[in-house]
């Protein structure tokens with residue numbers, strides 16, 4: 001391929017990947033608010049003591065107790081909620097990590113739950129607080145990089161495939177009606193190998 005062709009294909013691939021990133025974030029955010037849990041589609045499973053402790057220690061605010069009392073993970077198609085429970089002298093504490101995205105989780109936020117509750121500004125880390133009237137009260141902005149990359153590539157490839165199928169179908173339909181596959185120009189009375197309108201090669205009709 002010539003250099004310009006490489007540039008063109010590189011630009012297209014980059015554009016498709018950018019579209020994949022946008023789709024990934026849109027799918028992740030569209031699933032925020034489905035984390036109430038317990039409903040259909042959720043598959044809860046116990047969290048190992050080591051995994052609960054790791055979540056607890058990586059996300060623990062300084063005023064939370066140092067020990068966990070266990071935890072669990074609940075998954076649905078596009079969301080994962082992992083909870084580590086703790087107990088301090090002040091009362092029960094929980095750290096929830098909420099992950100969103102499909103097919104892999106790509107965006108995450110951390111939610112601190114205590115009884116009595118923390119002030120609103122301290123209940124989340126890695127989230128935009130929206131006020132919660134139309135949007136969910138918190139929308140994540142922390143990125144799970146492997147998930148974002150895999151989702152973006154997968155969704156970009158899926159989008160390109162859909163576009164290719166649609167345009168192949170359109171070309172087939174135009175040719176079937178005796179028109180140029182490239183532009184739809186009526187070629188039934190034209191005896192040429194190239195379309196006079198767009199220059200596309202015309203396939204001889206049998």
Ligand SMILES: [Zn+2]
Nearest residue numbers: 180183195198
């Ligand atoms: Zn044409």
